Amino acid sequence: MNQNIPIHTQTATGDGPNANPADLFLQEDIPARYYRMPLEELRQRGAEAKKRLGDDLLILCHHYQQDDTFWFSDISGDSLYLARQAAKTKAKYIVFCGVHFMVESADIITSDGQAAILPNLTAGCSMADMADIDSIEDCWDYLSDLVGSEKLLPITYINSTASLKAFCGKHGGTVCTSANAQKILTWAFKQNKKVLFFPDQHLGRNSAKALGVPADQISMWERAKEDGGLKNETIEKASIILWDGYCSVHCRFTPQHISDARARRPDTKVIVHPECPEEIVAMSDYSGSTSQIIQKISESKPGSSWAVGTEINLVNRLAKEHFKKDGKLIDILNPNVCVCSTMYRIHPANVLWVLDQLLDGNIPNQITVPPETKKLAKVAIDRMFELS
Numbered sequence: 001m002n003q004n005i006p007i008h009t010q011t012a013t014g015d016g017p018n019a020n021p022a023d024l025f026l027q028e029d030i031p032a033r034y035y036r037m038p039l040e041e042l043r044q045r046g047a048e049a050k051k052r053l054g055d056d057l058l059i060l061c062h063h064y065q066q067d068d069t070f071w072f073s074d075i076s077g078d079s080l081y082l083a084r085q086a087a088k089t090k091a092k093y094i095v096f097c098g099v100h101f102m103v104e105s106a107d108i109i110t111s112d113g114q115a116a117i118l119p120n121l122t123a124g125c126s127m128a129d130m131a132d133i134d135s136i137e138d139c140w141d142y143l144s145d146l147v148g149s150e151k152l153l154p155i156t157y158i159n160s161t162a163s164l165k166a167f168c169g170k171h172g173g174t175v176c177t178s179a180n181a182q183k184i185l186t187w188a189f190k191q192n193k194k195v196l197f198f199p200d201q202h203l204g205r206n207s208a209k210a211l212g213v214p215a216d217q218i219s220m221w222e223r224a225k226e227d228g229g230l231k232n233e234t235i236e237k238a239s240i241i242l243w244d245g246y247c248s249v250h251c252r253f254t255p256q257h258i259s260d261a262r263a264r265r266p267d268t269k270v271i272v273h274p275e276c277p278e279e280i281v282a283m284s285d286y287s288g289s290t291s292q293i294i295q296k297i298s299e300s301k302p303g304s305s306w307a308v309g310t311e312i313n314l315v316n317r318l319a320k321e322h323f324k325k326d327g328k329l330i331d332i333l334n335p336n337v338c339v340c341s342t343m344y345r346i347h348p349a350n351v352l353w354v355l356d357q358l359l360d361g362n363i364p365n366q367i368t369v370p371p372e373t374k375k376l377a378k379v380a381i382d383r384m385f386e387l388s
């Protein structure tokens, strides 16, 4: 793999309220020898480096990481769990095998002497890139002129830039994850305000529907249309206004995949992530965050059968583990690969390179959120921790 080729770049974030989208994060070359190293050697050297770095180091790994990278983790989990672990640790170096927004969140909630590190700077999230602070502010101003800012409340999915979290902190809003979105929305609706929910339309819609919000009170701001494509009456009636972002991985599941899975094994249960479109969630037996999916499958009867609609690395890991342990049959819902290609950019070679740099006294790929953004974003994240 050649790190010279920036297959994907992520816009800079968190630089005050108006980050410059022209600033791009580019991964510097790492020596080719890391990529030529056999996996066994990467592991052996990684284990030695971890031992030498001791308590100064914590490696966090998201569920969607490829197995070879997952092997290096001290703690694995979903965004909420990993954010909590980052908040708790005293480690000097937090190497986060996730995507850019997760490492920003780690930097926001850790103290000044700690460094949050992303092993490959090109690991972004295409959904997070769909909402930038300027567009959100324009939308907010438009809605405020119409209904009054005191009647609006912003909620951002954790899959978003630090500047959007800061925006929520500044305007009395908060952050949510797929595990607590319904709880957070319940809190927001109790305040009798209209929620502006970004960036994931599907998580917002699925959560609002599960809470019984009627379809005609859920509207969507479409970025490509003038005034979001919304009529004034629609905005006035809405309980929640969704941003039109989406996850390209979770939008790859179709009703046909569900029918096919049930035709293959009539006793199979379908479980999907709430980033999937509404019709997929409606047709499924269950939906939940990655942790909830793991828990549901773990608690099911030995020998049961599951078709799972989320990222393939997690599904494959569950399939291997449960087939051995209790004979469960677990398949990905879409047989064509559903991989988070940006998360996949964290190769074990990147992890070992980071550890070697740390041993040499350098801190590579540190993600630093500017102080003012950090302060406001922390208000929003702390509010989420209190509520969930």
Ligand code: SF4
Pocket (backbone or CB within 6 Å): 064, 099, 124, 125, 126, 127, 128, 159, 247, 248, 249, 250, 311, 340, 341, 342, 343
């Ligand atoms: S799975 Fe989707 S939402 Fe999650 S990090 Fe990848 S692109 Fe972003």
